[in-house]
Amino acid sequence: MSTNGEQNIVKGNKEYAASFTQGHLALPPSQNYAVVTCMDARIDPTSAFGIPLGAAHVIRNAGASARDAFRSIVISQQLLGTTEVLLVKHTGCGMLTFDNDTAKGLVKKNKGEAAAKEVEDLDFLTFPDLEAEVKSDVEWLRGRAVEEGINFTGWIYEVETGKARQVV
Amino acid sequence: MSTNGEQNIVKGNKEYAASFTQGHLALPPSQNYAVVTCMDARIDPTSAFGIPLGAAHVIRNAGASARDAFRSIVISQQLLGTTEVLLVKHTGCGMLTFDNDTAKGLVKKNKGEAAAKEVEDLDFLTFPDLEAEVKSDVEWLRGRAVEEGINFTGWIYEVETGKARQVV
Numbered sequence: 440m441s442t443n444g445e446q447n448i449v450k451g452n453k454e455y456a457a458s459f460t461q462g463h464l465a466l467p468p469s470q471n472y473a474v475v476t477c478m479d480a481r482i483d484p485t486s487a488f489g490i491p492l493g494a495a496h497v498i499r500n501a502g503a504s505a506r507d508a509f510r511s512i513v514i515s516q517q518l519l520g521t522t523e524v525l526l527v528k529h530t531g532c533g534m535l536t537f538d539n540d541t542a543k544g545l546v547k548k549n550k551g552e553a554a555a556k557e558v559e560d561l562d563f564l565t566f567p568d569l570e571a572e573v574k575s576d577v578e579w580l581r582g583r584a585v586e587e588g589i590n591f592t593g594w595i596y597e598v599e600t601g602k603a604r605q606v607v
Numbered sequence: 608m609s610t611n612g613e614q615n616i617v618k619g620n621k622e623y624a625a626s627f628t629q630g631h632l633a634l635p636p637s638q639n640y641a642v643v644t645c646m647d648a649r650i651d652p653t654s655a656f657g658i659p660l661g662a663a664h665v666i667r668n669a670g671a672s673a674r675d676a677f678r679s680i681v682i683s684q685q686l687l688g689t690t691e692v693l694l695v696k697h698t699g700c701g702m703l704t705f706d707n708d709t710a711k712g713l714v715k716k717n718k719g720e721a722a723a724k725e726v727e728d729l730d731f732l733t734f735p736d737l738e739a740e741v742k743s744d745v746e747w748l749r750g751r752a753v754e755e756g757i758n759f760t761g762w763i764y765e766v767e768t769g770k771a772r773q774v775v
Contacts, residue, residue, distance in 0.1 A: 442758055444640035444663065444693045445773075451657010452771040459769025461649070466701055468648040472612035478664040478679050480636040481629070483653050489619010495612060496646040499667040501679040510729055511646050511669040517713050519701055525612045533634055533687060545685050546753055553752035561678055584721035585714055590610055601627025603620040605613075 464493035472496075472523035473515045477503040477532060481598045488527065488596075488603065496521060502534035503527060504564045505576035513585055522589055524580065527603065528573050529596040534565045569595060573606045632661035640664075640691035641683045645671040645700060649766045656695065656764075656771065664689060670702035671695060672732045673744035681753055690757055692748065695771065696741050697764040702733045737763060741774045 441449070473496035476484055484490055484497050496515045500507045503526060515521045542563045547555035566572040573593040580586050593607040609617070641664035644652055652658055652665050664683045668675045671694060683689045710731045715723035734740040741761040748754050761775040 442640065442691050443638040444642065444691045445760060447638070447657040447659070447662070448693060448695075448762065448771055449657075452655060452769075455655045455657070456769040456771075462767040462769070464649045464766065466647070466649075466699060470611040470615070472610065473646070474612065478641070478666045478683065479634070480661050480663055480665075481632045481634075482665075483660055485651050485653055487620060487623045489615040489617075489623070491615070492651055493648050494615070495648055497648075497650075497667055498646045498669075499665055499679075500676070501666075501682040507675075507678060508668070510675060510731060513714070513726060513729070514669040514701065514710070514731060515646065517710060517717065518705060523610050523612045525616060527616075531634060533682065537686060542682070542685060546681070549685065550753050550755060554755070557751055557753050558681060561681070563678060563682060583725055585718050585725050587718060587722070592613060594616065598632065599630040601620075601624040601630070603616055603624075 461492055467519045468493065468495045468521055470494035471521050472525065473498060473512060473521045474525045474527060475503050475505065475508045475512070476527040477501065477529055479529060479532065479598070482529060482596060487601065502532060502564055502566065505580050507564060516589060524589060524591050525594060526573060526576055526591065527594040527596050528569055529598055530569065531598050532569065535567065535569060538565050539563050570606055577607050629660050635687045636661065636663045636689055638662035639689045640693065641666060641680060641689045642693045642695060643671050643673065643676045643680070644695040645669065645697055647697060647700065647766070650697060650764060655769065670700060670732055670734065673748050675732060684757060692757060692759050693762060694741060694744055694759065695762040695764050696737055697766055698737065699766045700737065703735065703737060706733050707731050738774055745775050
């Protein structure tokens with residue numbers, strides 16, 4: 440029996456491919472920017488942030504962490520020529536609700552010692568204050584030598600209203 | 608003067624928020640799965656992989672690397688209850704076109720010594736064979752103790768045709 444994800448991709452992709460006309464798009468983003476946002480299921484960056492297909496890299500991880508995204512950001516700029524990064528965190532983020540100790544305790548309790556060992560050195564990169572974390576992440580990126588000349592902005596997306604606003 | 612990304616998010620979000628009706632969606636993904644795919648500008652996971660809003664976490668990084676996504680995958684499962692991961696890499700991926708030495712050489716040449724130092728220990732996680740890398744990433748995830756009980760599948764999305772096919 441196929442799962443939810445398998446069913447969705449098989450059915451959804453069949454429809455998508457049937458009317459697909461964008462096979463000519465080039466590898467480098469046509470509008471030379473990257474968006475870093477959260478993996479949260481309630482965010483659809485294409486629609487919510489107005490990104491045309493082929494225009495921008497979209498990097499997503501738990502919490503829209505700049506540090507976690509660093510490898511991808513450097514590749515986006517140094518190998519594929521982007522010059523702008525929008526960092527978008529959001530209200531109701533799961534990363535506001537736990538900390539390293541909670542996460543590691545859960546792994547140990549639910550999955551055992553071997554699993555606990557695998558995440559022992561992992562920093563889950565949680566944060567207690569949304570707006571402060573947007574600013575702090577943007578500042579961290581602006582402080583990297585490899586990021587010199589890149590335009591950074593920081594945003595908050597509200598999952599309750601669908602609205603995005605600039606913070607920095 | 609605002610940039611491409613800023614113009615897109617301001618204009619696109621205004622339209623999106625004006626007709627937004629999904630403010631009731633819960634934090635945990637309603638269909639209990641996560642998709643890991645590449646940051647590539649030519650991929651729109653929502654449409655191409657048939658993901659309803661609120662249904663699945665979407666994790667994206669350069670190359671759809673499982674190791675890079677590990678923190679987010681663990682959070683998705685241990686904190687937010689997902690039980691399935693679709694790993695989707697794609698044809699024409701930038702990660703097939705360079706290696707660590709090339710990337711580090713470019714950073715040094717374009718941004719100088721301080722920048723080179725910042726990426727000196729970074730593994731850019733490039734790969735030479737697309738299908739082999741999908742299999743290898745899925746195997747790596749299946750081998751983690753913390754991933755016991757999770758359903759993994761591996762896919763290739765063709766940027767030329769819009770079609771996705773299952774590899775493993």
